[in-house]
Amino acid sequence: MLYYGFDFCPAFWDWLIQKNDEQAVYKELTDGNDDLSTWAKLYKNNFFLSLDSETVSQFPVVSNWAMSQDYQQAAINQFLSVGDYYLVCHALGNQMTMVTHERPINSKKKIKIPNACQGLGVEFTNPFEMLRSQKANFVLGAI
Numbered sequence: 001m002l003y004y005g006f007d008f009c010p011a012f013w014d015w016l017i018q019k020n021d022e023q024a025v026y027k028e029l030t031d032g033n034d035d036l037s038t039w040a041k042l043y044k045n046n047f048f049l050s051l052d053s054e055t056v057s058q059f060p061v062v063s064n065w066a067m068s069q070d071y072q073q074a075a076i077n078q079f080l081s082v083g084d085y086y087l088v089c090h091a092l093g094n095q096m097t098m099v100t101h102e103r104p105i106n107s108k109k110k111i112k113i114p115n116a117c118q119g120l121g122v123e124f125t126n127p128f129e130m131l132r133s134q135k136a137n138f139v140l141g142a143i
Helices: 010-019 026-030 035-042 059-068 073-080 083-093 113-120 127-133
Strands: none
Touching: 026 035, 059 073, 059 083, 059 113, 073 083, 083 113
């Protein structure tokens, strides 16, 4: 919520709803007790997509990739149990670009989204480049 706080950038969240065509991980977002959790619960039926066959077909591909790398078992277990795994499967299965603030790291202790994307041939970008490429325009209204 650092860059897109509900208190000062509500247009970003409205824009996400309007442009939604990617799966997000509802449970992971709603486990908390914060503004993002409240927002996710509010838009559950309008924003979050169900698993599709393209995503499910990538489960073994992404799992096998993670297990074939030189990550610690704890890192693999963690990756396969959180939303990042499903998001990578969705992006791979639906030929989508992953959007993340994460950067690739050289660590055996954690599988980051960009590392999985690089290993699986999934395009990825950061939110700022995504907003530019989509020509998002958040204009300050009259004060």
